[in-house]
Amino acid sequence: MIECPSCKHQDFVGTFFCSECGTRLTHTAMVPEEIMKAQGQNNATSRLGSNGPKLESGAFLGLRVVDSGDVISLLGRDNFTLGRSGKSQAVIPDVDLLPYQAFDHGVSRIHAEIQMRPDGIFLIDLDSANSTLVNGQLLKPQIAYPIHHGDILELGGLQLELISRYRF
Numbered sequence: 001m002i003e004c005p006s007c008k009h010q011d012f013v014g015t016f017f018c019s020e021c022g023t024r025l026t027h028t029a030m031v032p033e034e035i036m037k038a039q040g041q042n043n044a045t046s047r048l049g050s051n052g053p054k055l056e057s058g059a060f061l062g063l064r065v066v067d068s069g070d071v072i073s074l075l076g077r078d079n080f081t082l083g084r085s086g087k088s089q090a091v092i093p094d095v096d097l098l099p100y101q102a103f104d105h106g107v108s109r110i111h112a113e114i115q116m117r118p119d120g121i122f123l124i125d126l127d128s129a130n131s132t133l134v135n136g137q138l139l140k141p142q143i144a145y146p147i148h149h150g151d152i153l154e155l156g157g158l159q160l161e162l163i164s165r166y167r168f
Contacts, residue, residue, distance in 0.1 A: 006092070022090040061116065065100050066152070066159035074114070081126070082155060083111040097158060106130035106156030115144065121164060123147045130156035 003010055009020035061074040063082075072095060074080050083093030084102035086109055097107050108128040115122045122144035125132035132139045133154040139145050147153065149164035 022092065060165045061114070061121065062163040063095070063153070064161040064163055066161060068100060070100070071163065078117075079113055079115040081110055081113050082160075083107060083109045085109070097155070100158060102155075102158055105158035107158050108156070111155045112153075114147075120146045121148070121162070123153060128155070 004018035004021060007018060007021040009018055011019055063072045063074065064070070065072070074095070077094070080094040082095045082097060084098040084107045085092045085096045089109060091110065093110055096102075097111075106129065108126070108130065110126055111128040112126055112132045113124045115124065123132065123134060123139065124144050125139040125141045127141045131154075134145060134147055134151055136152075136154075147162050149162060151162045153160045153162060
């Protein structure tokens, strides 16, 4: 069985969406140990330095909202959908950007996805209405693009900076 991270409902392994609330289900995974060893990093040593944005303990990945400076730690999964929630929406994104004026910035309900893979971190535009850019470069929908610490991700007009405690 796999537990929904939102409502804690139990579904069968291999189920993609929670049958109770509609949240996308994924198998949890931390950064593969072989990646950490290959890079000579012990205990997730941060590249951010002492003055950089802070991630929650245990988070290897995060997003800093450029307008507000808020940091959203991404914990315990190997992929995250980014978007905004809406009334009577059956499927909600893993990272709900509604508190950051996502609607006003043109963020789609399910806009993009961040994937952590053994060969890097990738961003995929999920056929969003107002496009996704990385460092000003337009992404083609449904294609995985590598992203790195410090990259600026634009979902519609909302700017997010990728924060990563490891590099590939």
